Amino acid sequence: MSFVTELLIAISLVVSGVFGLVGSYGLVKLQDSLQRLHAPTKATTLGVGGVLIASMLYFFAKTDHLSIHELLITVFLLLTAPITANFIAKTYMARNLKESDLPDSQSSCGWSVFDEPPEQTADK
Amino acid sequence: MLRRLIPHPLLSLALVFVWLGLVNKFTLGNLILGVVFAVIIPMLTAPYWPDRPKIAKPLRVIEYVLVVLWDIVVANVQVAAIILFRSNPDIRSHWIVVPLELTSAEAITVLAGTITMTPGTVSAMLAADGGSILVHCLHIDDPDGVRDEIKSRYERRLKEIFQ
Secondary structure (H helix, E strand, C coil): CCHHHHHHHHHHHHHHHHHHHHHHHHHHHCCCHHHHHHHHHHHHHHHHHHHHHHHHHHHHHHHCCCCCHHHHHHHHHHHHHHHHHHHHHHHHHHHHCCHHHCCCCCCCCCECCCCCCCCCCCCC | CHHHHCCCHHHHHHHHHHHHHHHCCCCHHHHHHHHHHHHHHHHHHHHHCCCCCCCCCHHHHHHHHHHHHHHHHHHHHHHHHHHHHCCHHHCCCEEEEEECCCCCHHHHHHHHHHHHHCCCEEEEEEECCCCEEEEEECCCCCHHHHHHHHHHHHHHHHHHHHC
């Protein structure tokens, strides 16, 4: 393995480690659940992404065979992380917030946790 | 006949690629097995996508993915900087309401996911009729600017893709 590949692998590992650490620190440091939600959904995507890039580089340099697993992990992670975050946010809001705590929805109905959807008149 | 066999071509194509990626080795046997999955799974899951979206401009999808990936990297750095260098009383969190012009459920889902993954924002809730989306910002000085950026940067592109 050449020096350059080793350097690239090392850099992406260090970057991912730093972001993972910052994300975890944010979980401890920030004050309420909604703020805490920001730390893991963002700071850790690059954290995990860095490890995956390092893994791809390493196996490409070692076996000359491009590994697709890491790309799939990235895709699945990017697809599922927002959904988890949304569920946590909704649960928190349903338990801890009143409708008056939120800004007006600027729409014909209120926010979905607190208000019923309009009657379905006809199928689209 | 082909329409009956493959009612959802994009889903089938994605399934073939995901299967080949999972086995991580391209052989004829794997390809055939992937095609078998690509035929069976859309049949089994048909009740879950009653009206599937039409993707008008497939090339725009690539542009959108690249924009979002870049924004995710920027978001990571920004949020890390806020966490590290701002004391807690200095962090001003805001609610932002973004009125939506998108109508299809799939487009709104993509937009909500994008908002969550990008700079300092998490999409929290939809209005009950899907007319607007509630976004929580970690730290922001100019709420209107963020709203306009979400609309011009992401929603405009999604509208071109889905409509």
